[in-house]
Amino acid sequence: MYASTSGMPASRPVMPARLPIAAILLWLGALLARAVPWLDQLDAGAVLSAFWAFNPDNYSSVLAHFSWAPRVSIAILIGCGLGLAGAVTQQVLGNPLASPTTLGVEAGGQFGVTVATLFAPGLLAFSPDLVAIAGGLIAIGMVIALTWRLGFSPVTVILAGLVITFFLGALNMAFLLLKGEWLGNLFIWGAGSLVQNNWAPFMELWPRVLVISVLILLLMRPLQVLQLGQSSASSLGARVGLIRALALFLVVLMTATVVSRVGVVAFVGLAAPVLARLLGARTFASRILWSTLMGGGLLLLADTLAHWASTWGDGSLVPTGTTTALIGGPIILLALQGFRNTHHMPGQESNLAGFQPSRRAPLLVSGIVSGLIALTVVVSMSWSPGLDGWNWTPVTQWDDAWVWRGPRLLAAMLAGVALGLAGTLIQRMTGNPMGSPEMLGISGGAALAMVLIVLTGADVGRAGQLGAATLGAAGALGLLILLARKHRFAGNQLLLGGLALYVFMDAGLRLVMASGGTVASQLLNWMYGSTWLVSETEAFGLLGFILLICGLLALIVRPLTILPLGDTSASSLGLPVTKARLLLLLLAAVLTASATVVIGPLSFVGLIAPHLARVLGQQTVGRQLIVAGLVGGLLLTLADYLSRIVVFPNQLPAGLLAALVGGVYFLWGLSRHGKA
Amino acid sequence: MCTERVAKTLTAMILIGVLSLPASAGTWQHEGGSLALDEQPQRVVALNWAATEALLLLGVTPVGVADRDGYDVWVNEPQLPEDVPNIGTRVAPSLEAIAELKPDLIVTSAEMAPAAKLLERIAPTYVISVYKEGSKPFEKATDMLTTLGEMLGREDHAESILADIDNTLETQRLRLEAAGLTDRPVALVNFMDARHVRIYAPNGLYQSALNALGLENAWPRQGNFWGFSVVGLESIAPYEDSRIVVISPTAPGLADTLASSPFWTYLPAVNRHQVYEIDAIWPFGGVFPVKRLATMLADSLLAGGSDNVR
Structure with a gap:
């Protein structure tokens, strides 16, 4: 700028x-x-x-x-x-x-x-x-x-x-x-x-x-x-x-x-x-x-x-x-x-200055994070509060427990993975550490659709909710492509476009909030990640979808390493820059949309997971992607469990808990590196 | 001793016979489709406070209620027994907790529509929205009460409750009329902070009480479907001949803030000492708040107003 x-x-x-x-x-x-x-x-x-x-x-x-x-x-x-x-x-x-x-x-x-x-x-x-x-x-x-x-x-x-x-x-x-x-x-x-x-x-x-x-x-x-x-x-x-x-x-x-x-x-x-x-x-x-x-x-x-x-x-x-x-x-x-098409701004260091954690073996880190996910899943399925106090559900009785604990857990994990991946893609593409799926406007679009529905006073079922969110996300993506085409899908322009969409959504949200009543609470509850509404079908649908996208991602890691070098260098290395950017944007958008539709638009995981991957010592693109995906998954899995148990029988949206858990960890990491 | 046992067995058999009478079983059409009950529900869960109130009025204690602690504070009457478990917030109840209670009927509103399928997996769900776009709250609440009465075999209860409300409203109207207090309109407000109020609109539940008392609502515009609008305090200034009825609670220090504002002290209603304050009532309930409001409103108008909130 x-x-x-x-x-x-x-x-x-x-x-x-x-x-x-x-x-x-x-x-x-x-x-x-x-x-x-x-x-x-x-x-x-x-x-x-x-x-x-x-x-x-x-x-x-x-x-x-x-x-x-x-x-x-x-x-x-x-x-x-x-x-x-x-x-x-x-x-x-x-x-x-x-x-x-x-x-x-x-x-x-x-x-x-x-x-x-x-x-x-x-x-x-x-x-x-x-x-x-x-x-x-x-x-x-x-x-x-x-x-x-x-x-x-x-x-x-x-x-x-x-x-x-x-x-x-x-x-x-x-x-x-x-x-x-x-x-x-x-x-x-x-x-x-x-x-x-x-x-x-x-x-x-x-x-x-x-x-x-x-x-x-x-x-x-x-x-x-x-x-x-x-x-x-x-x-x-x-x-x-x-x-x-x-x-x-x-x-x-x-x-x-x-x-x-x-x-x-x-x-x-x-x-x-x-x-x-x-x-x-x-x-x-x-x-x-x-x-x-x-x-x-x-x-x-x-x-x-x-x-x-x-x-x-x-x-x-x-x-x-x-x-x-x-x-x-x-x-x-x-x-x-x-604004001109700029990747970096003077005065803005692209890396976290003085914040280069030591590299760690990706296999070890991935292994540990995966292990933690597995542990969270087991604890979440087994150790839960009931109306008469806490009880342990042995594996043999998971069948019964699955109905109320399983689909939401699975969906949360997958959404976390999707947001972790999308966040890394976006931060790598734009070179802006404030970049996150929320900033891309995809979730803003989905949320805008929901806010409008609430403002018109129509009540919709789960199918309507999913449909509206999908439509909103797709509309936002279309608008984003239209806006960013001029800038060859690069840099901060992407984020500014997304921010504008987010701003409009915010306008509607404030209107709903000021009018009060439980409508506002309901909307906030959905926006911050309402995993409790996820059904088995949705969870399995998401599973298939995320697996497909992960396969695609594995094929295109290369452009991501080259793009931040700048347009000229990337082109000279034989990369069709605009097309590569569009493809990456589409992937990031689809990942965000699928997560948003199922668990709501504001979860903060997309912003924090890539940074956590860096804190965990993963600097290259491929490694950062994998670890960010896993960390995102872990964050939301844990958040879903906590959202169910911390104030039982009340529950909080999982996205809120993800923000709390991820925030605490990130801040701890930041302060620790500061002292080192 | 032998005869005593026979008598006991007989009574038990009669009781079982009575309870299993198919009288209340049947099929009802509601907002979520149709609801078929094979037998009269014994374990009912209420996911909002209007439904909780209706069940309690009918003499049925729900086995689980959403946000039960909040109910005690904001609704209070009819009283909810201490031992009824909480099943979560009103916007996101815990499905697992509901399932644990093994209910045979769940009462909820269209607000829970996204969770409708999941709720149906636990128990038959009766969906009725007292508050939604275009609905008339008092009629809807009456409908909820009578339908629940049918489902639970308590039609008599429902009828006597409605009759009692009618009687109360009529009594209070006569009191106000006798004292000549129905001439000026009233503005029903809740203070949100020192600058904003919720004002209750003609499309809300409270309007039913005002109508029955022969009082005019000072606020002429439609509110949201909950029946209120959040407005800046200055919005009530143009309605110069109306009285102001403040519904508790008000924040501490509000009276001082208002007293120091010439805007408030010059307000015609304040000048005439026509500010009244009544205890908290739950404005988004069923039929009962109408009775409560009418009684408190009449008492308060008869007791006379002041120039500030308490």
């Missing part, structure tokens, strides 16, 4: 005029759209003066002063804050997919609010921000602690951030699913709503945002040096690690501070810097300025749309998180068209 600027002619050093024009249009449009509905109740002067005064005899005026004006103000304030935070995050991490969300802030904030709501509601009454900010800081604290020894290299920070996000996100979901009735406020908080009925939140927020902004701006010069890349920056005497840690801390503080009051307004921190860059902001200073302004305008526009949608529909709340996602999606798609 930095490369997008390098190709421009050097004779255009001035800032393109479209930046200020776009910003002015955005702001004016949003402000006008916001004010117009009031003009039939109040005159223009009264609407304007609503920001500082009101007429107690006219309730419209009271409403404008205490509900409308603070909402407009807080939207702008929070948007600017998130835009600034987003621009700095992308600078520090050098990744166009990175945003404060990547660092686990929002998941951490939600975790704080969840725990407080359940266990210390008095704390929330005392200060609504305290717990959210504390949660966000815990998240970034974990990320920084884990990557301390590795010098905060961008890749490790992103990975640790993602893992923390999934980890805390999984805990949040578990609470929502088990204690949903107690957490009605969290469904709204998670969807993001800017509704205000008081000036107090704004008045408390703006000084904090101002102070953090000033601190961030003080860091600007050192941050600019980072753009030169780690080694050059170090040679200039910059204390790279310290600067990064400080910048990340401030970014998180900013994000946590603003979301604490209104909940998760998604994608502003991602879309604002992307938009600024897309419109031609090139220097770091101009990116910061325009990203901040764009952020404010975008959030105001999104909130206006949300408000309109609320009043036009049946009056029920359309969360601002939904509309920010709806606006963020197209911006990311635009970025997809705007």
Whole structure:
């Protein structure tokens, strides 16, 4: 994405005029759209003066002063804050997919609010921000602690951030699913709503945002040096690690501070810097300025749309998180068209710097992992809780136990294998360690189909569920091929396209969540891996399918080793690059789709398994594939067992447990290597 | 002694005869197809709280209930005996736990449609959705009660329960009418946090109680199929002549937050001291919450309002 600027002619050093024009249009449009509905109740002067005064005899005026004006103000304030935070995050991490969300802030904030709501509601009454900010800081604290020894290299920070996000996100979901009735406020908080009925939140927020902004701006010069890349920056005497840690801390503080009051307004921190860059902001200073302004305008526009949608529909709340996602999606798609075809970005190391675990014999590792899978299967089939306590089912009675424990176990294992393979394929193809089947948009497509079904209120059986998910996944794949063809199915374009799809799905999900009721719980339950619904037929069908794909994969390991060398080298080695990429993409997509259809779209295994394979010392493609597949299988097998037993007779989605188990192991691995 | 034994045996035989009477066996059409029962079910499992409530009203204690601890907190009445086992959450019950109970009837809703085949493997499944797109909750709940009454041989129970609810509603209506309290509309709300409320819509279960009491619902729009909409607090401002009935629970500190917001203190209903608060009721139950709401609503309106939540 930095490369997008390098190709421009050097004779255009001035800032393109479209930046200020776009910003002015955005702001004016949003402000006008916001004010117009009031003009039939109040005159223009009264609407304007609503920001500082009101007429107690006219309730419209009271409403404008205490509900409308603070909402407009807080939207702008929070948007600017998130835009600034987003621009700095992308600078520090050098990744166009990175945003404060990547660092686990929002998941951490939600975790704080969840725990407080359940266990210390008095704390929330005392200060609504305290717990959210504390949660966000815990998240970034974990990320920084884990990557301390590795010098905060961008890749490790992103990975640790993602893992923390999934980890805390999984805990949040578990609470929502088990204690949903107690957490009605969290469904709204998670969807993001800017509704205000008081000036107090704004008045408390703006000084904090101002102070953090000033601190961030003080860091600007050192941050600019980072753009030169780690080694050059170090040679200039910059204390790279310290600067990064400080910048990340401030970014998180900013994000946590603003979301604490209104909940998760998604994608502003991602879309604002992307938009600024897309419109031609090139220097770091101009990116910061325009990203901040764009952020404010975008959030105001999104909130206006949300408000309109609320009043036009049946009056029920359309969360601002939904509309920010709806606006963020197209911006990311635009970025997809705007960015040059780049494999790697300056400032982004393709490998985990300082994170090269010693190689280990693949046979030994595979053997151990397979043995663990077998052990998990035996324990899972035999040792289970019943209503009267735990009991051991001897092998001779597995026939009876099979019905309720077998198919889901088998399906979980296979889905894990499929996701492990798909994740490795995608990370190898894109050279982006954030790459995962979820990012490819296939699961997003499947989930989008399910969300739409839920939104229309139709109830479908298992067959309908499977059909819809398949259709959604296929549609997403078609769209992805269409979008990525221009870029010869390469690099980050793939991930951006997938991300855009994911964003749309997210918009729908937030809408469902804010509307509450068990519909949201049901959807979340399916999305995070509902192995309990798997029947024997489905499990065996998946088995045949995965075996077939594995056979195909064995035939095409070679292209994968060559592709990351770059297009030219790959072509000169006689590889039809585009075709090879398309084939790999198709395989990865089909693997993801088959797993998604059976166990749901969000399982995190596809992201973590390839990295775990590396932690286990498998560096070459073939070995990484095999071990990642096995590790994925082990993860989900174990997760399925745990999901059944940890809170028996309640059960949690297996994907949640996979995130918890895989996350813990990965974090442990990361911290251990950091110390070595 | 001998005669006593004969008498015992006879009673036992009569009892067995009564229990095995084919009276309740039969075939029913329901949302999941048709359901044939050879004999009257003895062990019933309920996968949601509306079904649990209906069974308890009929005097049948289910052998397993989904999220039973939650039932005690949110539904509470009719009371569920302590020893009924929990069989998992309401969105993802444990099939193994259900199978372990060896039920002969499972009552669930279309929400469980993806698991329908698996449930059928355990026991005949009666699918009825009080809450789904386009359904009328009170009528559906009445239907569920009477159908379960037929299946379980408790038609009399079902009839007397419905009659009792009718009577209660009529009594409460007369109370309100006598006090002249039916003039202003009411807005029924649950506070989600200090900024958002669930407002109960005309297509929900609560509307049946309002209709029977002769009260008008302040909120004119359709809600989701559960019968509510989540709205920002400012959405209730335009309905200036309505009273606000807050259904518990409310978060600690809410009263202070509201009192410090001029938006709330200038609200016409607040100015008129027409904010009422009633105890928690489960809004997604069967027929019983209608009776509970009507009684509490009448009591609360008669007791008079205040200018804030408790």
